[in-house]
Amino acid sequence: MTIKILHTGDLHLGAKFTGLGEKGKEQRLQLLKTFENVVNLAIEEKVHLFLLAGDLFDSNYPSRRTLDRVLHLFGVLREANIPVCLIPGTHDCYDATSIYRRFNFQKATPNLTIFTDKITSKVFEKLNLTVYGRALTAKVVKESPLKGLSLQKDTALHIAMVHGSLEIPGKVERDGATFTSQEIGKSKMNYIAMGHWHSYGDYSVRQTKACYCGSPEAIDVDQKGSGNVLLVTIKPDGSVKVEPRRVGLRNYEVMCINVDAITSIGEILGAIKAKADLNLILGVKLQGLCSFDLEIDIQELEQELEPLFFRLRVINESHPKLEEIATEDFPKNMVIGRFIRLMQEKIKESAGEERETAEEAFRLGVALLKGKEVL
Amino acid sequence: MIIKRIQLRRFKKFKTLEMGFSPGINVIKGPNEAGKSTLHTAIIAGLFFNPHHTRAEIKGCLSWGSDRMYEIGMEVKEDNSSYILRKDFETKKIHLSGSDLREEIVDPARVAGKVREWLGLSSATAFKSTACIQQDKISQIAKGEKEIGDSLQAIITGEDEASASSALDKLRKATANLTKGLERVTRYPGEIQRTMALIDELNGEREGLQQEVNEVKNASTRLFGVEQELEKVVSEFSTKVNLKEKNEKRQKLRKELGDIEHRYQEIQRAFGIAKDIEELDAELVPYSSFFDIQDEDMGAFHTLLGNKQSYEQTRESLQKQLEQPLPTPPVEPEPEPASRYLLIVGAVLLVLGIVGAFFSRFMPILAVVGLGLAGYGLLKARPPRPIDPAFLFERMKGQLARIETELLGVEQNIKYFLSRTGCETSTACLEEYEKYKPLRAKKAAKKSELTGILGEKNLKDLEIESRALALDRNAKKEEWESLESIALEPEQFQRLLEEIGVLTERKERLSDEKKELEITISKARATPEDIAAIEERLSDLEQRLAFFERRRKIYELTFEVLDKARKASWRAATKVLEEEIAKHISRVTDGRYESAKVDEETLSFFVYSPEKENYVKAEELSRATIDQIYLAARLGLVRLITGDKKSPLLFDDPFVTFDDKRLESTMKMVKEISKEYQILLFTCENKYDVYADKVLDLTKIDVAPAQTSLLI
Incomplete structure (x- = not known):
């Protein structure tokens, strides 16, 4: 009999989205809606088993509302005769x-x-299958979460569930709970359903298929592989096929705009508008050196473009092209001449945030002295 | 520096133009649209525009109808050296050659540097704000529309339309908009205060929620602990109660076994009694005739026997008496004389007593004694009469007859009783009954004893019961024995009861606590997600606050540096202005004022009035005087800004509103200035011709180049 399994995890229900401001609440609700979509997908796909590989909840104290919704969805799966296997994760670890x-x-x-x-x-x-899993009893554990999960039952197929980080030398070496490729290889499992990393990833070793399912709904930036669940098919001969299935609604993206060659705010607006998507959480970073005379008001930019996105944040990391101001053009006995020279000294003496402030003050002062309506 | 010549090609309205200038005052005149402004702009472009730039200002000078960019050539003289500066905006080329230059300079930056050396100014803006004196500026001063200080401020700031003061004002306002309310409470606080207030409000809200959530968390955690403890206590309680119940059961079994044994023994005893009764029945068979004779019957029999005996004795006595002869009848006795006397004495005493009672209270006693004596006397006076013997004889005969009858009845009853008992004689009857009586009593006692055991049952029932009891006893005994392992000594059992009591109390306490915790949890409104929502908003607000704080820092730094620059510039300007004005004040006021003082903060100036012996505001001077002083001040600023450089000064018809007298007075001063500075005075009038070192009429200029071309 070919077995179909839905593997998901890292839903982080109830998570806090400090970067989303007042939209955080909506995104929290979306996590629940996405979970509902995942449950519906499991029913549509007639899976035999539903696996939750940790961090279903963002903390061990979910709200009653969230808990009730989860119980309801487990109930929906029960009505569809789909058993659920769950391991506690790091956020909802199995502590006291x-x-x-x-x-x-x-x-x-x-x-x-x-x-x-x-x-x-x-x-x-009925499935001739054993599922193994062991809860993390704390957020940080020394032992490998795969330890002790060896084949013990006399069934044809074996699946392990694990929540932790796969050690990748030079890349991932220390985390709350880690395990190794060697452990995967030696496990003799048909499939290891992994959780903790929020992006999909296949880390199979030899005969053992091992995949991170990723979060079904993105929780934060830099999680390009999130938004999926995995439909796992195990054939009677033990061979495993994994198919990521898109379920997430919202995406996070960080966009960098180099302002070196930009001569007007319109160009920046145009570049951001090109990304317009009501389900996109977009962070825009303005980088490089911008024309000294180009006044970038990020508040104005955000206010104008926010309606085109689920959430837009613009961060101006650019610096003015100070060399555009030819000091000699401004006689030193004039106020503007003195101001420029004093500011240049200040910029030279300062560093980091102080320097950035001085650069902005420089730009503002010159604009004001040139009679520009910048305030 | 002196501009000797300028040559233009395709510059605005001029397809070509060449014009030569002299030192001193050059009056460039022409009606409107003759090209004065174009030439003015061309001089600035020639000096400062960079052919490599593509700014709108540069493109705006393209000749009308031409798609090719313009060319400008200028010949200038500086420190006895001549230079030719050529700029081709079409090919974007620049050349500077000069008598003291070894080679042509083609680098725009180096050319700009050279221009700066000549003029002390290197930007068109700076040149325009210092060396170019606009008609409207003089006009505003002349009409009193603008104070000299304000105008000078703008010049010293370095831009045409802005002044440092206005920039500082804007910064002050912008900073105030951010910081209002930070130091003292205000109705309309600034952005920072508003944001901080919102943050405080949300933090307060969050703290409240956090407290509630923590309470729920703690309650939840405690509930878990309580449930676990309760489970443990319930289990322990259950075990102990079970042990208690088993021991109680054992005790009950023991009692029941005792009861069963007792009952069994009783039943066995009943069977023994029944046997005794059977034996007694056998013994009683000879006395069967007595079975219906009761003790009462025997009592009656005894009475009959007694009566019989009594009657027989009475009969015998009467018979004896009747057999005796009758006695003589007795004589009736006389009354005793003493008795009569007593009666009489008593009566007398009574009468005396009654009568005497009227005289003495002791006399009634006498009456009473009399009454007593009279009574006694009366009794003794009449003795009983003797009975007649015949009468007695008859009476005895009657008695004998009655006795005979009674005796007969008694004997019949005795006979009848004896016939009931089957005894022939009374004696035999009495003897037999005495033998029968203990046997009967013994049987009755046994029967009573048996009835006490049987109740409403019979012996058969007892047999069944006995069998059932035997079975029950065995079963209970077996059960009792099975409980032997958990059997507790009385002290142990007492201790167990105490432990159960403690556990019961603990169980109740935990159950109560569990209920309370469940209520706390169920009542809680705040959830961690509510806190998350607030923290998300707080994060936004904190970012907003950081943004405003950064703006504030920027504004404050800009203000600080700008103010520093302004103060330094104005301090320097003040000194120069005072010197420059002092140079001219006496002359332009015909000695009325001698010195001047400039306010460092406003650049307003005051002149010393010997008449008033005090400084007066410059605005109090006549218009003509103010014009000249303004010119002097402007010149002073040019000196300040350009240092020892002598930039040509471009006057854009500045005195157009002046009457002849004011003009003459002012032009005298201009003439003085022209000794140091080349002046290019653009006008549409002829009235300046008389003061000119050279007059150039734009309507009469030969546009064809007359000398060597200055163009590339």
Whole structure:
């Protein structure tokens, strides 16, 4: 019998989105909607098993509203006869006061198996399959979360669930819970459903297919592989096929605009407008050296363009081209001449934020002395 | 520096133009649209425009109808050296040659540097704001529309339309818009205060929510602990209660077994009694005739026997008496004489007593004694009469007859009773009954004892019960024995009860706490997500605050440096202005004023009036005087800005509104200035001709180049 599994995790329900301001609440609701979409997808795809590879909740203290919604969705899966396997993650770890200890999920949703420090395997006889998993008992654990998850049951197929970081020498070496490729290779599992990283990634070793599912809805920037769940198909011969399926609604993107050659605000507006998408959370960084006379008001930019995006933040990291001001052009006995010379000294003496302030003050003072309406 | 010649090609309205200038005053005249402004602009472009730039200002000078850019050539003299400066804006080329230059300079920056050396100014803006004196500026001063100080401020600032003061004002306002309300409470606070207030408000809200959420978290955690503890306590309680119940069961079993044993024994005893009764029944068979004889019957029998005996004795006595002869009838006795006396004495005493009572209270006693004596006397006076013997004889015969009848009845009853008992004699009857009586009593006692055991049951029932009891006893005994392992000594059992009491109390306390915690949790309105929402808003506001704080820093720094620059510039200007004005004041006021003082803060100036013996505001002077002083001040600023350089001064019809007298007076001063500075005075009038060193009429100029071309 070919088995179909939906592998998801890292939903971080109830997460805080400090970068989204008042839109944070909407995005939090979206996480729940996306979870609902994932559940519906599992039903549509008639999967045999639903795997949650950790960090279902962003903390061990989800709101009652979130908890009720999750229970409802587990109930929907139960009605569709889809069993659910869950491992606590780092955010909702199985510590002394874990939500999985405090709340009796099994009573509310009998189709749910929560792997703990004691319950580490579950046999699905009809599927001839055993699922293994072990909860993290703290946010940071020394032992590999894969430790002890060896084949123990007499079934044809074996799946492990793990929440942690795969050690990649020189890249990922220290994290709350780490495991190695060697452990994956030696596990003899047919599939390892991994959670913790928010982007999809295939880290299979030899016969063992091992994938991070990524967050179904992006939680933060730099998570380009997020927004997916994995549809895993295991054939009777043990071969595994993994298909990422897009479910996320919103995307994060950081856009860098080099202002070196930009001569008007219109060019910046145009470049940002080209990205217009109501489900895009866009961060724009203005970089490089901009014309001394080009006044960039990021507040104005944001106000004008915000309606085109779910959220827009513009950060001006550019610096004015100070060399455009030829000091000699301004006699030193004139106020502007003195101002320019004094500011140039100040800029020369300062560094970092102080220098940036001095540069802005330089630009502002010159503009004011030239009679520009900049205030 | 002196501009000797200028040559133009395709510059605005001039397809070509060449013009030569002399030192001193050059009056360039022509009606409107003759090209005065174009020439003015051309001189500035020739000196300062960079052919490599593409600014609108540069493009705007293109000749009308031409698509090719213009060329400008200038010949200038500086420190006895002549230079030719050529600029081709079409080919973007620049050349500077000069008598003291070894080679042509083609680098725009170097050329600009050379121009700066000549003029002390290197930008068109600076040149325009210092060396170019506009008609409207003089006009505003002349008409009193603008104070000299304001005009000078703009010049010293370096730009045409802006002054440092106005820039500082804008910065002050912008800073105030940000910082208002930070130092003292205001109705309309600035952005920073407003944002901080919002942040404070949200922080307060967050703290409240956080407290509530923490309470719920703590309650939730505690609830988990309580539930676990409760589970443990319930389990322990259950175990102990179970042990208690088993021990109680054992105790109950023991009692039941005792009861069963007791009942069993009783039943066995009943069977024994029943057997005794059977034996007694056998013994009682000979006395069967007595079975219906009761003790009362026997009592009655005894009474009959007694009566019989009594009657027989009475009969015998009467018979004996009747057999005796009758006695003589007795004599009736006399009354005793003493008794009569007593009666009489008593009566007398009574009468005396009654009568005497009227006289003495003791006399009634006498009456009472009398009454007593009279009574006694009366009794003794009449003795009983003796009975007649015949009467007695008859009476005894009647008695005998009655006794005989009674005796007969008694004997019949005795006979009847004896017949009931089957006894022949009374004696036998009495003896038999005495034998029967204890046996009957014994049986009755046994029966009573048996009835007490049987109740409403019978012996058969007891047999069944006995069998059931035996079975029950065995079962209970077995159960009792099975509980032997958990059997507790009384002290242990007491301790167990105490422990159960403690556990019950603990269980109740935990249950109560659990309920309370559940209520706290269920009542809570705040959720961690509410806090998240506030923190998200706070993050935005904090970024906003940081933005405003940064703006504030920028504004404050700009203000600080600009103010420093302004003060330094104005301080320097003040000195120069005072010197320059002092040079001219006496002459232009015919000695009325001698010295001047300039305010460093406003650049307003005051002149010393010997008449008033005090400084007076310059605005109090006559218009003509003010014009000249303004010119002097302008010149002073040119000196200040250009140093020892002598830039040509471009006057754009500055005295157009002056009457002849004011003009003459002013032009005298201009003439003085022209000794040091070349003056190019653009006008549409002829009235300056008399003061000119050279007059150039734009309407009469030969546009064809007369000398060597200055162009590339």
